[in-house]
Structure formats: C-alpha cells, structure tokens
Amino acid sequence: MALVVQKFGGTSVADADRIREVADHVARCRRRGDDVVLVVSAMGKETDELLRLADRVSKTHPGREMDLLITAGERKACALVAMALHDVDVPSASFTGSQAGFITDTNHRNAKILEINPHRVKEAIAEGMVPIVAGSQGVSADKDVTFLGRGGSDTTAVALASVLEADACELYTDVSGVFTTDPRVVPTARKMPTISFDELLEMTAVGCPKPAMRSVEVARTYRVPLHVRSAFTWEPGTWVVEEDPEMEQAVVSAVVPDTSEAKVTVCGVPDEPGIAAGMFRALADAGVNVDMIVQNVSEDGVTDISFTCPKDEAGSAASITEGRFAGSDCTVMTDDSIGRVSLVGAGMKSNPGVAATMFETLATADINIEMISTSAIRISCVVRADDVDRATQVLHDAFALG
C-alpha cells in the first residue's frame, strides 16, 4: 500500500466529463489499496479567462487582489472533484491552500512556499479520505491569499509529496510522458520510460513546457520520485529519477525546441569593466528574465552584447537598455523572430564531440547558428524561428532518438 500524490492539470479537469473520469481513476487506485492525495489546477483555460477579466477591469492589477481572483479557479475545480468523488463513494474533502497548510511569502502572483503544515491533510488520510488540495496557492503571514504563479500546481504537488513523505508524485497531464522531442514537431519522437532530475531540469529550463521547472527543482532537491503521465490514456508515463551512475546512458536524451524568447542586441558597448554587469543588474532589478548572453570579441574598444529573454519582456528590456546608454553611440535592436533548439543529455559530460555533431548537422541543413550556450548536460543554439522545427527534426535524426 503506497501513498501517492496525484496532480491533475487544467486539461485533465477541463469539463464535467473529465472530472468524473478523474474520480473514476482515483476510485480504481483506491481499490488497488493506495492512499491518494489530489492536487488540482483550475479547469481548462479558466486562469487565462480570469486574467482577461482583470485586464478589462483594471490597468494596475494590484497583486493581492489578482491572487484572490486567480485562486478562485483552483478552488472551484477542487470542490467539483470532491463532489465527483462523493458520487462514486470515495470519501473525500477539499482543502484550499490555506487549509492544507501552505504558508508562503507575500510576493503576490509569484509567491514562494515558506513552510507546509499539512495536519488537516494528514488527518483526512488517517480517516481513510482522499484530500483534494487546491493547487498553486497558499496564505501569507499577513493572512492574505497568495498565488504561486503559473504552473504552480506542479510545485504544490511535489512539495506536498515531499512533506507527506509520499511514495510518488504523479503529474497527470495531456501528454503521456516526457518525449525525446516535441511529438507535434517530430512524429518519431519517443516517450522516455525514465529521465534524470538533472536532464528534466535542463529540458524545462530551455522550453520543455511540462512539468513546471520550479516543481522539478523541488523534486530534485527533496528527491521526490516523479511520474509524468497522461490523464487521458492513463498509461504509464515517464519516471523522473536520480541519475544511476551504473546506468548505460544515452549521450543525448532529448531535443527541446522553443520559440518563446526574443533576442535583444546592444551594438557599440564600451568594452570597459562593469558596463555589462551594470546593464544586467538593471535588467534583473526590473524583473527581466535574461537567459542566454553572448558578447562578441571587442574591436576598437567597443563590443556587441546579445541576450535572450521572454518575448513579452523584450520591450521593457530594450527600453531599459536604451535608457542606460542614452547619449552614447550604442544602438539597441530587438528581434522576436528567433528560436532555440537544445540538446539535453547526462551522457554529454563524458562524451565530447556532441557540440561538433550538433553544429555540423545544422550546417548541413543550411541552418545558421546565431548564439550558443552550454552547460554540462545541455547545448543550446539560437536560430531563426522559422528553422526551429527543421533543426529539431534533423538533430532528432542525427542522434538517433526516434
């Protein structure tokens, strides 16, 4: 008999039929003898709809009120799942973030969990019930409702699994696991039965949309066994596990395409100590999530600096940068037609030559590389956005991932 935390994302509870199907699945797990704790996201596109409503009402979006608004979505879904379980004779009780004991900081819209006091959840388990916890929310020390941010339900589930010492945390979604690349781009993409925390973390950092990166970080830190799987086919998905040093490792595990970022280039920056540092400090202070950074070789005492950031932050990134260099000869350009393709694989550490193969493969396909960044288990190349799908396909083939 195992204790399993099961998280259901928005598409998994998008309508009444889906909610009843989730209830049936939980009933099956219970008959098998497992104790189940649920974490539920808002239904379908509800969070987007609440954000649109806020846009129509307000230009200022005060954080405290935004959080009260947005968290209504998860609460609704929780209550409905509890009702559906009640209908199939599974005793259950819903818990808001606050009731489940999620204490957070006061950083509204993107609150961090400070501690979890899940005594009500534990009591419910002890009484043979299925606790259903509203995802992505908590309560601050000021007794205000807080939202953990988009994708925060994954974090809720993993953190809860950790503090409950659950045997596994299952993240149910609309894909059946973690693939060697995006199956919509490359039809021969293959579902991986296992992947290491480090690899999945790198994949989510460079654009793999599910699960949320933050939840993978928490899972890695607290060694929570994750199972990414489908709420539509219910088939076994991908287990995320610690890297097994004995395991014969694929050099490259996955190709991750991403077109969510833009490139900002600053030309004619004086090549003096502290100039670049000051610029990136200003960007960080303004909340711009700078990702890849490339600085050209200096000529005549000036250099060019390019960086990438999420597309919707590129405008403010450009104006901050322009402000800093006002009056100088610097020019700032924004390019949102870029894309990125990344190779991720734990085996890269001991297999030199992966980068060379990647560059050759892209060159052969006549795809120009504009920026490069690497980590121990990842290589990312910025290319034209139009080339991303083709780059993904040729790299998936070149490393025989299909």
Place this chain on the structure above:
Amino acid sequence: MALVVQKFGGTSVADADRIREVADHVARCRRRGDDVVLVVSAMGKETDELLRLADRVSKTHPGREMDLLITAGERKACALVAMALHDVDVPSASFTGSQAGFITDTNHRNAKILEINPHRVKEAIAEGMVPIVAGSQGVSADKDVTFLGRGGSDTTAVALASVLEADACELYTDVSGVFTTDPRVVPTARKMPTISFDELLEMTAVGCPKPAMRSVEVARTYRVPLHVRSAFTWEPGTWVVEEDPEMEQAVVSAVVPDTSEAKVTVCGVPDEPGIAAGMFRALADAGVNVDMIVQNVSEDGVTDISFTCPKDEAGSAASITEGRFAGSDCTVMTDDSIGRVSLVGAGMKSNPGVAATMFETLATADINIEMISTSAIRISCVVRADDVDRATQVLHDAFALG
C-alpha cells in the same frame, strides 16, 4: 462624515463596465467625505452557472464542497472591484468572509452568522481604505468555508453595518427602490420614498424579490437604516425606517404579486387532533417551506387541508404527504398553476375593511379566490396564476397607489 456600508448585487457588478462604474461611484462618495465599506455579490448569473456546473459533475452535491464552489463567485467579484478602485486611486483591500471575521454555523449552503469579528475591516477603515467584503460567506468553527445562501450578500451587508455601527446600509440593485407593486406588471407603480421594516418584511415574505427577507429581519432586529437604491441611475431610492407612530400612514402601501409557489391539497384527512400537526412536522423535518395553510370545515369527520410551498418543493411535499396517509382514503393533489397577490400596509392595523375591499375588487374583476391568509399588516389571496397580473393591477388601482 458618515460610515456607509454599500452592497452591490450581481447585476450591479455583472461585467467590467459595471465594475468600473461602481468604482467611480465609490470614488464620488469618498470625495463627499464618507467612509465606505463595500459588500459584493457574484457577477451576474455566475452563481447559477456554478450550480449548473455542479449538476453536471455530481448528483450528490455534498454541502461542504458546494460552499467552496459557490463562494468562488463572490471572491472573484471582490478582487475585481478592488482592482477597479485601485485604478481610480481609491485605496482598498478585499476581504473574504473569513478574513472579514464572519463566523458561521456548519449548516452548509444556508449557514447562519454566529458572530462577526471585523477587526481587519475596522483597521482598513482606520487606515483610510475601502474594505471590500465578499458577500454571503463565512468560515465555520471547523475552519471550513460556508455559504449563507442565495441573497446572502444582503445579509452580509446588513449584519456588517450593524456590527460596524454604520450610519446606513445601502443595498444597490437593478431597481431604483421599493415600489407600490411590480412596475413590470403595473406601469403606474410608484416608488416609495420610505417604508417601515415591518411592511418591507411582510412584502419580502410574500414574494417581493429584493432585498432578501433575511437581511430585512436582521435590519429590523438591529435597527440598521436601509436604503434600497439603483446602481444604474444612482438616484435616491427607498429608505427603510422604523415606523413613525405620528406619521400619517397609507392604509395600504403595496401590492405584491408572486407566482413562485404551488398548492398541495390533501382531501379526506381524518379530523382528529394531531393529524395535521404530524403532517406539518414531517414536512418541516424534510425541509419543505410550508407557507399558507387552509383547512376546510369538517364534514363527516374528514376535512381537506391545502397548503402552499415553493414550486420546486411541491413534489417532495406531495410524496411525504402521500406516504403519511398511505392505506387511508386520503388523496393528494398538487397544483402549480396558482399565484398569490398580497396587500401590505402598516395602516391596515387601524383600518378595518381593507379585506372586504380587496375581496370585492377581485370579485368585480371576476377573479376567484382559492385561499386567504392574513397578518396584522398583510392580506394574501391565492388565485389562478393567470389572474395574478390582472389582480395586481385592479388592486393597485382600487387602493389608489399609483
């Protein structure tokens, strides 16, 4: 400088434009120097939509989960109104029922307020802010979310006005006050500048839809000055006040039509002590809200008993009644084509003859009276549902209310 609790109903905050208009109104009140506390209902038909969603998901509707679901509506509206106020530079803060200190019993879907500890609301007022309280909700001693029932936002507002010792409680709605009858039925219906608590209570008891009867009870008990008014024209509405014994009173203040009830008739009931009492106890235990009761003169040791109750409770009322008299010669009939028209007026107490005029007026209009019930300041007649509008018109004319 006055302290005013303003309650905005669903139609008053139905969309983004309405919410911004409410914010503008609050800003005007603040410029006039008033302290304002808001109570907000769910937007438009949202509560109905949540109930439909629950119907699609569940047949059992567990109360605790229903309350978590339904209260999401008021929370959303609260957050949005707070944002709109923020945009017009009115400092404000939203409070859920729990945050506002509404402690209730555990009677889910229809919880009663046990006490109110509004220290956060008071602090916000002291800091010059507009507190915005989510209507119709609280928290039970078990720390579960509770819903005060449909129309409960009026109760929230009146109870809060009482405990804050507010100078007035303004109930904003989509009509401009309390009328001598339904203006949709009788175009010459006249808005009353004042009405007594007792009269309004009788009117709401016999079908006047706004404000909610329970809130009028609370207002009467705690002598909270009520102002029923429009959130669309913002013109002064109807003040609900204590009856002024010196005031020259209209004999009849209003005609109230109602077609929300059905009639159940039990024929052939043994005319023995305790039979009727047992039947109505069984109905009460099943939660049927029996309203008017008429018992015919007994003949041959048996009698007929008719009663009215809300249409959606008539089916269970009939089956409970049939169950009690199973095996006897009793027959039970249900009739949902009835309606009721009521005269309400504090002046009736000292003016005999109102009933006679009412019956004559209906007879002249060829409208048959099926049941009659009276109180000190009200006379109600059950007629055919088809006759209700015409009865309302002729009575409104007969008592010169236009």
